Amino acid sequence: MSRLDVRRACELAEQSAAQRWLIEGLWAESAVGIVGGEPKCCKSFLGLCMAVSVAAGVPCLGRFPVATRGPVLLFAAEDAPHIVRARLQGICASAHVPWDSLDIHVIVDPVVRLDVPADRARLLAEVERLRPRLVVLDPFVRLHRIDENTASEVAPLLAYLRELQRTLGCAVALVHHARKGGHARAGQALRGSSELHAWGDSNLYLRRDGERLLLSIEHRAAASSSGLELELADRGGGLTLHVREAIDAPTAERPRSPAERVLEALGDATAPLTRRELRDTCRLRNATLVDTLAALQADGRVRIEAGHVQLALT
Numbered sequence: 001m002s003r004l005d006v007r008r009a010c011e012l013a014e015q016s017a018a019q020r021w022l023i024e025g026l027w028a029e030s031a032v033g034i035v036g037g038e039p040k041c042c043k044s045f046l047g048l049c050m051a052v053s054v055a056a057g058v059p060c061l062g063r064f065p066v067a068t069r070g071p072v073l074l075f076a077a078e079d080a081p082h083i084v085r086a087r088l089q090g091i092c093a094s095a096h097v098p099w100d101s102l103d104i105h106v107i108v109d110p111v112v113r114l115d116v117p118a119d120r121a122r123l124l125a126e127v128e129r130l131r132p133r134l135v136v137l138d139p140f141v142r143l144h145r146i147d148e149n150t151a152s153e154v155a156p157l158l159a160y161l162r163e164l165q166r167t168l169g170c171a172v173a174l175v176h177h178a179r180k181g182g183h184a185r186a187g188q189a190l191r192g193s194s195e196l197h198a199w200g201d202s203n204l205y206l207r208r209d210g211e212r213l214l215l216s217i218e219h220r221a222a223a224s225s226s227g228l229e230l231e232l233a234d235r236g237g238g239l240t241l242h243v244r245e246a247i248d249a250p251t252a253e254r255p256r257s258p259a260e261r262v263l264e265a266l267g268d269a270t271a272p273l274t275r276r277e278l279r280d281t282c283r284l285r286n287a288t289l290v291d292t293l294a295a296l297q298a299d300g301r302v303r304i305e306a307g308h309v310q311l312a313l314t
Contacts, residue, residue, distance in 0.1 A: 033200030070133030077142035090238020138175035148192030272308035
């Protein structure tokens with residue numbers, strides 16, 4: 001009989017700051033979770049905005065930076081392919097993202113069911129082939145024929161998605177409905193078993209308060225927030241979701257991420273900079289700079305040679 005892999009606590013791997021977020025402040029790195037809300041609350045649009053942000057490396061909702069871009073696998077079970085295409089094109093246009101190079105892969109099969117072994121195997125094969133950083137499945141109700149209120153039926157499907165995440169390192173966003181006029185705490189308003197709420201590492205909940213569309217952000221291992229107002233608006237030729245104050249007050253500056261500060265400093269420099277020069281210019285702690293440069297280099301956005309850093313040639 002083989003032994004369990006057991007290690008002392010001090011031997012467990014650490015996670016750097018640059019590895020903690022897929023979408024900074026919005027979705028943790030390799031997290032599974034729910035994008036939930038009542039009908040007509042833009043849940044699907046939020047899932048598409050997340051997909052474009054991760055695939056293109058642009059801020060989600062105009063507010064939340066992406067640490068490292070990468071492929072996205074999307075299944076939109078309730079929308080025809082031409083509708084998915086039009087929505088993605090609109091989001092790309094608003095974010096000034098080239099459409100033809102967008103690294104989003106869309107499953108166009110009419111049915112994929114997580115309670116059918118053959119479909120689970122096919123989905124696993126695509127995730128193994130594409131190695132996406134994010135998988136978006138929309139909505140949960142179209143992915144099965146089980147009783148959502150029965151924990152013993154829901155749990156195996158969620159366990160399968162968790163296994164995908166742990167085995168292949170991808171984040172999984174599962175779009176799901178909430179009950180109308182649900183519980184004051186967003187996660188408890190999700191339709192079906194409480195297993196769904198408990199499963200998520202990062203969860204996003206949308207609700208309407210009169211004419212206002214509000215977003216609540218919930219994390220298992222980071223601070224949560226609520227009451228962020230969003231708006232679905234046409235920005236540059238297509239509909240997209242944005243944080244409302246980013247639309248109403250475009251001149252208001254938001255705090256820049258370490259990666260943005262480093263890229264700006266390198267862009268302004270007339271010659272490659274040393275790490276010390278970058279640290280002083282960007283006012284970053286050394287550990288933060290090291291993590292940020294590692295992420296930018298892995299993403300192909302900077303070059304480091306002989307201790308000097310410069311923007312990568314494009």
